[in-house]
Amino acid sequence: MYAQMVKAEGAKAREEMSEQERAFQDRIDRGEKIEPKDWMPEGYRKTLIRQIGQHAHSEIVGQLPEGNWITRAPTLERKAILLAKVQDEAGHGLYLYSAAETLGVSRDELLAALHGGRMKYSSIFNYPTLTWADIGMVGWLVDGAAIMNQVQLQKTSYGPYSRAMIRICKEESFHQRQGYDILMKMCLQGTPEQKAMAQDAMNRFWYPALMMFGPPDRDSVHSAQSMQWKIKINTNDELRQKFVDQTVPQAEYLGLTIPDPKLKWNDAKGGYDFSEPDWTEFFEVIAGNGPCNTERMEARITAWEDGAWFRKGLMAHARKRDARRAAARLAAE
Amino acid sequence: MPSLTDVMTADADLTRAPGIRTIAALGAAPENAFAEWLCRMGDNCLILGHRISEWCGHAPVLEEDIALANTALDLIGQTRLWLDLAGEVEGKGRSADTLAYLRDAAQFRNVLLVERPNGDFGHTLMRQFLFDAWHIEMLRALQSSADPRVAGIAAKAAKEVAYHLERSADLVIRLGDGTEESRARMQTALDRLWPYTGELFMGDAVDQAMAEAGIAPDPASLRAAWDSTVAEVMATATLVRPGGTFQHRGGKQGRHTEALGYILADMQFLQRAYPGAVW
Numbered sequence: 001m002y003a004q005m006v007k008a009e010g011a012k013a014r015e016e017m018s019e020q021e022r023a024f025q026d027r028i029d030r031g032e033k034i035e036p037k038d039w040m041p042e043g044y045r046k047t048l049i050r051q052i053g054q055h056a057h058s059e060i061v062g063q064l065p066e067g068n069w070i071t072r073a074p075t076l077e078r079k080a081i082l083l084a085k086v087q088d089e090a091g092h093g094l095y096l097y098s099a100a101e102t103l104g105v106s107r108d109e110l111l112a113a114l115h116g117g118r119m120k121y122s123s124i125f126n127y128p129t130l131t132w133a134d135i136g137m138v139g140w141l142v143d144g145a146a147i148m149n150q151v152q153l154q155k156t157s158y159g160p161y162s163r164a165m166i167r168i169c170k171e172e173s174f175h176q177r178q179g180y181d182i183l184m185k186m187c188l189q190g191t192p193e194q195k196a197m198a199q200d201a202m203n204r205f206w207y208p209a210l211m212m213f214g215p216p217d218r219d220s221v222h223s224a225q226s227m228q229w230k231i232k233i234n235t236n237d238e239l240r241q242k243f244v245d246q247t248v249p250q251a252e253y254l255g256l257t258i259p260d261p262k263l264k265w266n267d268a269k270g271g272y273d274f275s276e277p278d279w280t281e282f283f284e285v286i287a288g289n290g291p292c293n294t295e296r297m298e299a300r301i302t303a304w305e306d307g308a309w310f311r312k313g314l315m316a317h318a319r320k321r322d323a324r325r326a327a328a329r330l331a332a333e
Numbered sequence: 334m335p336s337l338t339d340v341m342t343a344d345a346d347l348t349r350a351p352g353i354r355t356i357a358a359l360g361a362a363p364e365n366a367f368a369e370w371l372c373r374m375g376d377n378c379l380i381l382g383h384r385i386s387e388w389c390g391h392a393p394v395l396e397e398d399i400a401l402a403n404t405a406l407d408l409i410g411q412t413r414l415w416l417d418l419a420g421e422v423e424g425k426g427r428s429a430d431t432l433a434y435l436r437d438a439a440q441f442r443n444v445l446l447v448e449r450p451n452g453d454f455g456h457t458l459m460r461q462f463l464f465d466a467w468h469i470e471m472l473r474a475l476q477s478s479a480d481p482r483v484a485g486i487a488a489k490a491a492k493e494v495a496y497h498l499e500r501s502a503d504l505v506i507r508l509g510d511g512t513e514e515s516r517a518r519m520q521t522a523l524d525r526l527w528p529y530t531g532e533l534f535m536g537d538a539v540d541q542a543m544a545e546a547g548i549a550p551d552p553a554s555l556r557a558a559w560d561s562t563v564a565e566v567m568a569t570a571t572l573v574r575p576g577g578t579f580q581h582r583g584g585k586q587g588r589h590t591e592a593l594g595y596i597l598a599d600m601q602f603l604q605r606a607y608p609g610a611v612w
C-alpha cells in the first residue's frame with residue numbers, strides 16, 4: 001500500500017508485557033485513541049513513524065507521475081481537475097508529515113531519510129505514466145487501492161493518524177472518480193485508438209496496483225504486531241481481495257480486459273480467484289530497480305537541493321524581522 | 334524588407350508596423366477587436382498557468398507546491414471564462430478548448446512576460462509578482478466594464494488575484510530581504526524580467542477600441558498604480574528597480590519568443606496527435 005512492508009518492532013506476548021504495556025494494549029483493545037502526550041511503547045512510536053512517514057513520502061513522490069501530464073492534459077477542464085487532484089496529494093503529504101511530527105520527528109528529518117534512501121515510498125510511483133490513459137488508470141486503480149487501505153486506517157489507534165485519514169478519505173473518492181471518468185470517456189465514447197490506449201494502461205498498471213497492498217500474508221512478518229496495535233486493521237491479502245472484487249465489475253463496465261487469464265468468480269468464497277503479481281518484480285522495485293526509481297528520487301532531491309537558498313532566505317528574513325521587532329520594542333520602552 | 338527597429342523600439346507605432354494584425358486587418362469589426370482582446374486576457378492566464386504548473390512536485394517546499402498548484406488552478410479557471418467568452422463574441426463556434434488547443438503560436442495573444450521560462454524559483458516568483466501587480470489593477474478596472482459579462486468575470490477573478498498578489502509580493506519581500514544569495518537571485522530575476530513589463534501598458538488599436546467602447550481601460554492608465562505597488566514592494570525587499578528603458582513587445586499581437594512554441598507543443602500534443610477525439 002502507500003505503506004508497504006513497514007517493519008514493526010517489539011512484538012510481545014501479553015505475559016511478557018510490563019504493567020504499563022499491558023495497560024496500553026488494553027486501551028487499544030477497548031478502541032481508545034492514543035494521543036501524542038500519552039505514554040506509548042517505543043516500538044509503537046517507531047513503527048508509526050515509519051508507516052506515516054512512508055505514507056507521506058508516497059503522497060509527495062506521487063505528485064510526479066501525475067504532475068507529468070498536467071501540462072499535456074487534453075482539455076482545460078481535465079487540466080483543472082488534475083491540478084486540483086495533485087494539489088490534494090501535496091496536501092495529504094502535509095497532513096501526514098504533521099501527524100508524524102506529533103511523534104517527535106520533524107518533516108526535515110523524514111525528508112533527509114527519504115533522500116538518503118533510508119525510507120521508502122510506495123512501489124507504485126516507480127512506474128511511468130506514458131499516456132493520458134495512465135492518468136485515468138492511476139486515479140481509478142492507484143487511488144482506488146489507496147482508498148481501500150485508508151478507509152480501514154480511519155479506525156487506526158493513533159489519534160492524529162486516524163484524523164488525517166478521515167480528512168484524506170473525503171478527498172480520495174473524488175480522485176478515483178476523476179480517474180474513472182477519464183477512462184469512461186476514452187472507453188465508452190472514444191476512438192479505437194483511445195480504447196487501445198486504455199487497455200494498454202490496464203495491462204501495465206494491473207499488477208503494480210495489486211502490489212500496492214504489500215507481500216502476501218504468508219510472507220508478512222510484521223503484520224501481527226501492527227494489527228495488535230491497530231496500526232493496521234486488515235491484512236494485505238484481505239485488502240487485495242476486496243480490491244479485486246470491487247474492480248472487476250468496473251473494468252467490465254469499461255469493456256477493459258484484466259490481464260489475468262486465471263481471473264474467475266469463485267462462488268464458494270464469494271469473491272474472485274486471481275493471479276498473484278510477480279513478487280520478484282515487487283522486491284526489485286522496492287530495492288530501487290523499478291522503471292522510474294532513479295528519476296523519482298533525483299527529481300525530489302533536486303527540488304530539495306535547488307530550493308535550499310529559498311528556504312534559507314525565508315528563515316533569514318524571519319530572523320531579521322524578529323530582531324527588528326525586538327529592537328522596536330526596546331526602543332519603545 | 335522593413336527594418337527591425339520599426340517594431341523593436343519602444344516608440345514604434347505597432348498599428349502601422351508590418352506583419353502585425355491591426356483592427357483594419359481584422360476587418361475593423363468591433364466584435365473582432367473584442368474577441369481579440371478577450372484572447373489576450375485568456376491567453377495570459379493560460380500561459381502563466383501552464384508555466385507555474387510545470388513546478389508541480391518540484392517546488393522547494395511542500396507549501397509552495399500547494400500554493401503554486403492553487404494559483405495555476407485559479408488561472409486555468411479564469412482562462413476558461415475569458416476564452417469561452419472570446420469564442421462566443423467571435424461567433425464562429427469556437428470554445429475555450431478549441432482556442433487553447435488548436436491555435437498556433439502566432440494566434441496567441443499573451444504578453445511575452447508570461448511565457449518567459451521559469452528559471453529558478455525566485456525568477457518564477459518575480460514574474461508572478463510583476464504580472465499579479467498588473468493583473469489586479471486590470472481586473473479592478475474591468476469590474477466597471479460596459480460589458481456585464483466582462484465585469485462579472487473580472488469580479489470573480491479579482492478575488493483570486495488579490496490573493497495571488499498578496500502571496501507573491503510577500504515572498505518577493507522576504508527573499509529580497511533575506512540572505513545575500515536570495516537577494517542576488519531576486520535582483521537578477523527583476524533585471525531579467527524588467528524588459529518584459531512594459532508591454533503590459535502599451536496600447537494598440539485593439540486596446541483603443543476597447544477603451545472607446547468602455548469595455549476595458551486604456552492599458553497606460555494602469556501604469557501609475559502598478560508603478561507604486563512595484564516601488565513599494567521593491568523598497569521593502571531592498572531590491573533596485575532597473576534603470577533601462579528598453580522594452581520588448583509583440584506578444585499581444587502574436588509575435589512571440591521561441592518559448593511559446595515549446596509550451597504549445599506540450600500543451601496541444603494530445604489534441605494534435607488525435608484530431609477530433611473527445612477526452
Ligand SMILES: [Fe+2]
Binds near residue numbers: 059062089143146
Ligand atoms: Fe494518494
Ligand SMILES: [Fe+2]
Binds near residue numbers: 059088092
Ligand atoms: Fe492522497
Ligand SMILES: [Fe+2]
Binds near residue numbers: 143172175
Ligand atoms: Fe489520491
